[in-house]
Amino acid sequence: MSSIPDFNEAFKAVFGHAASHRVIAPGRINLIGEHIDYCGGQVMPMAIDQNTSALFRGNGGSTIRVYSDRYNELVTLVPHDVLTKKQDHWSDYAQGLLRESAHRSINKGFDLLVRSTLDSGGLSSSSSFLALLALANHFALTGESVSASDKGLRLQLALNCQRTENHFVGIPSGIMDPASILLGGLIQLDCNTLKYSHLNPLPDEYCIIILDTSTPRSLASSGYAERVEQVRAIEKILGHDRPKNGLANLDPNQLSTAQGKLPGTTLKRRLQHLVSEQQRVLEAAKCLADANITSLGLLMNESHESLKSSYDVSSPELDVITTISRQHAATLGSRMTGAGFGGCAISLCHRDLADEHNQFVAEAYFQSTGLQAGLYITDTALPASIQPI
Numbered sequence: 001m002s003s004i005p006d007f008n009e010a011f012k013a014v015f016g017h018a019a020s021h022r023v024i025a026p027g028r029i030n031l032i033g034e035h036i037d038y039c040g041g042q043v044m045p046m047a048i049d050q051n052t053s054a055l056f057r058g059n060g061g062s063t064i065r066v067y068s069d070r071y072n073e074l075v076t077l078v079p080h081d082v083l084t085k086k087q088d089h090w091s092d093y094a095q096g097l098l099r100e101s102a103h104r105s106i107n108k109g110f111d112l113l114v115r116s117t118l119d120s121g122g123l124s125s126s127s128s129f130l131a132l133l134a135l136a137n138h139f140a141l142t143g144e145s146v147s148a149s150d151k152g153l154r155l156q157l158a159l160n161c162q163r164t165e166n167h168f169v170g171i172p173s174g175i176m177d178p179a180s181i182l183l184g185g186l187i188q189l190d191c192n193t194l195k196y197s198h199l200n201p202l203p204d205e206y207c208i209i210i211l212d213t214s215t216p217r218s219l220a221s222s223g224y225a226e227r228v229e230q231v232r233a234i235e236k237i238l239g240h241d242r243p244k245n246g247l248a249n250l251d252p253n254q255l256s257t258a259q260g261k262l263p264g265t266t267l268k269r270r271l272q273h274l275v276s277e278q279q280r281v282l283e284a285a286k287c288l289a290d291a292n293i294t295s296l297g298l299l300m301n302e303s304h305e306s307l308k309s310s311y312d313v314s315s316p317e318l319d320v321i322t323t324i325s326r327q328h329a330a331t332l333g334s335r336m337t338g339a340g341f342g343g344c345a346i347s348l349c350h351r352d353l354a355d356e357h358n359q360f361v362a363e364a365y366f367q368s369t370g371l372q373a374g375l376y377i378t379d380t381a382l383p384a385s386i387q388p389i
């Protein structure tokens, strides 16, 4: 299906009628604030111009038909089916989202043809797909397209996406990814209160470059779940001594006392990361407000080091590619982004040196690893949307 250039023609070929709406959901990177969204931390994700897009039309029936361009496969889902368990198939996301959104109406079915430019691991293709489904489903049920200014509804849809992953797909992810995708731009999000603000974009002379290590994130789901369990274990041990608004909010002055209550070294190191990463996000917000981009870059380097040495979620290739990137004059800071265990890093670079940087990194990374890195400048994107064609 990818070879069919005209998306509209492809929709007609699959479903036998023309699409009425187009749905777009960006991917995301996270500038800083990693692995703290599931313990009340503040995060700084940015919606990016790589995205998942779809064509949509209500089908007058009660089934939902989703054609995935990536898997070249059509699935037909019955929203009233509350018995089907997850199948370890891409359509779990759609089945789970319908379940979480309590889609029970008759004759509110729809057809979707989905394609994605989110080919690199770690840019949240799954939340992008979920957010797209959430907007399509909301439109099918209510006839409302969810304006960009309807923040409350957008956060509710983001929570539905998170619950789908947590309860149906079985990944204990935080709220960061769907919130970023449904709110768009660069935000600072408090994952405890869900209060957020849109931040000024980087000054024009700087840019974010995505560095795809071209390595799979094979340990991502098991390693991620293990980190979340460790955080819950720390919460249990600290009991009433832990901050009510989440471990990331522990006062840094109380860190060593809290660490003293934890057995072994692993949990101590985990807590070290959570508390220090939260402080780095707060400092990063100040840097952005003051346009102090040099200091922002240094905070990104420190974040990577903490994720590598205290949280153990980096990978040899992520370490190699960020180290190489930092060796180039273009780079102010470089770090892994997302869950880690492979996938992508990001670098904060001088825009006028970006092409030179990418050539340098591609060559040096290939020499070190034998792998071809994917390197591309990314820009902030608008929030996920559904619009008439």
Ligand code: GLA
Residues within 6 Å of the ligand: 030, 033, 034, 035, 036, 037, 038, 124, 173, 174, 175, 176, 177, 338, 339, 340
């Ligand atoms: C994944 C999860 C997010 C977040 C990041 C790490 O992307 O889906 O909720 O925990 O990892 O910051």
